[in-house]
Amino acid sequence: MNLPVPFPLPQPDACKGSGLTCPLKAGEVANYAATLPVLKSYPKVKVDVKWELKNENDQDLVCIMIPARIH
Template sequence: MRGYFVYYLKILWAICLIAQSVASAIKISRDDAYKKLLSLASLPFEDCGSEYKVNYLNIDSCTKVPCSMARDSTVKVTVLFDDNGSGVTFLKHEVRWVFTYVKSNAAITPDPCDGDHNCLLNVNDGKSYWANIFVNKTLPLMSGSMLWEAKNEKNENLICFEVPVVITA
């Protein structure tokens, strides 16, 4: 009788082990699927050396690249990224307009993005931040790109992406 009892305990243990493995795989797959859906809904961009993975980029009034941006306007940029559980609480933005090898700095608010501005939020397993960029009226009417870098307190580059833009009147 003791042999049957041990046999059934081994079977029960094996079933529990398999169930735990499957549940873990399903959780990983669900998270991966969510991040994949975010990346599919994201505006296309070129990563230029981010430490953290950018999962989603949204630029108001832009549905395709190159993004058309009117001079003398303010555009909201929203980014969802995976901070690898590091608990980022501060981002300093450096944004530049790049036109035929000429770079000019862009005005961003709020900068820095910290706990005082409610611009850096926890979202699911990652972070989200937003900022407003001012499209200066002195920018040339031409195609170029917007180069966006977000750095921490130690000036380490955490997020970097580049998006093609067209400046319009």
């Protein structure tokens, strides 16, 4: 139905436990890693995951759409 559904991460602070060294420096490559729980209770669906990383001022640093399927 194309409705956005928030999915809170276990650790919402990207500077903790993700491999980033904060503050990030302009022009340098940064690698971010996160693990998402996928519960058996989730329905089998195709979804577009919108992943955003925001700064302390709630401005997008990264915003990508990832096609995914839960099965």
